[in-house]
Amino acid sequence: MYRLAFAGSDARTGARRLLAPLAAAAVLTALTACQSAPADAPDEGGGANEESAAEAPAEGAATAEIATVVGDEIEIFAEEGGEEVAETLASPNDFGADRAFLVEQNRGEWLEVLLPVRPNGSTGWVRSADVELTGTDFRLEVDPEAFTFTVFDGGEEVRSGPIGTGESETPTPPGRYYFTELLQPSDPDGDYGAYAFGLSGHSETLETFAGGPGQLAVHGTNDPDALGQRISHGCIRVSNDDITWMAENLPIGTPVEILG
Amino acid sequence: MNLKKLLLVAGLSASALFGAVPAYASDVPAPPVAEEPAPAESSDAEASATEQGLIDQDLARHQELLEEAGVTNPLVADPNYTG
Structure with a gap:
């Protein structure tokens, strides 16, 4: 029968003899147990409307x-x-x-x-x-032909998305305007959506509308499927997410250019 | 003797690799017994109050964001724009 190395009076001697193999076992454990954490996967890009990478400032992007x-x-x-x-x-x-x-x-x-x-x-x-x-430095550019809007911060495009524009009988008139006020409708699920920015311009076919003077606006919508179409009475409709972003970032007085 | 040493080293290494715990390591606390989940007894009033509290927090945070951005606070009003 084999005698264990550390039994009886040979305990100390046996312990010394075990030191090397124990040390080797410890080193082996350390080498095999340590695992480097996997490299973090790079963040995936967001949706199409997320802020885009900075581009070279366009010429003439004045404050x-x-x-x-x-x-x-x-x-x-x-x-x-x-x-x-x-x-x-x-x-x-x-x-x-x-x-x-x-x-x-x-x-x-x-x-x-x-x-x-x-x-x-x-x-x-x-x-x-x-x-x-x-x-x-913000400005809003509206392209009715492409049914898109783009917000610029200086020369950098920071937001874009789909729009709804005026029908043929109540078109959205091209021109240079600005935001005159920001309203939050009492019903965010209503026709004007979550927010509405009034514009300095007016419909060229409607003298009055809904008791008002036929003022144009950029506002949200409760019918996002209608974006990308000529659907409004002259206003620019955007998604509620886009109008909420605008409400949180764009001041009164922001220039609005409607191409045409 | 060499064989004993080899067996000893191999055994220790294997136990370390596979996470064997010495018998004397009895101070590892036992995992707590999982408690039975309490039955959902919250009333509709409590649920709506909690939901309202969350909505109020969201609104308050939204107002803070507007103020931090330096943009105008929106006026609560029903528009009469061309739509």
Whole structure:
């Protein structure tokens, strides 16, 4: 019968003899037990509407200036430095939003601004002292022919998605506009979706609509399947996800260019 | 003797590889007995209150995002745009 190496009076001697093989066993265990963690899989890209990689800034992607009225009303003049008031607009506007304009020209004491009145594209002059100036690098470009919108931050495309545009009898008029106010409808599942940005432009075929002056807007929808079609009375419809993103990122006064 | 040593080394290595626990390692706590899941007794009122709380948290967080972004808070109003 074999005698175990560490039995009886030979225990210490046996222990020493076991040291080398135990050490070898420990080293072998360490080598085989250690496993490197698998390399993290690279993140998968998101949906088509996720923020895209930065591109080279386009030429001419200048910061837009936004003029917000500081008083209860503002006088609009037909000419720079003019003495005759062409129009007076109240602030806040009919929805209760601070009156704001997109600045077309900054001449120091005087600003030429885009007006939220008919006909579309109307401009006027205001005193710089009557407004507070801010800026934004965002702009929204709408392509009715392609049924798409694109939001740019400077020269970088940051968001895009499908749109619904006006039917043939109530077309979406091309032109340069800006966001005049942001509304949150009481029913997010209604026709205007989760949010609605009013535009400075108006329908060229409807003088009034739903009790309003025929004002254009960019808003969500409860019928996303209708996007990609001529379906509206002039407004630009986008998905509720897209309008929610806009509501969280785009300020009042953001320029909107509807191609055509 | 060499054979004994070889067997000893092989045995130790194999036990280490396959995670054998010494007999004296009795201090490893036994896993707790899994408790039976409590029957779902929450009432409809409790469920709706919880859901409302989550909705309120989402709304509050949404407002924070708007303020952090420096964008205008939306006005709660029914539009009369051309649609």
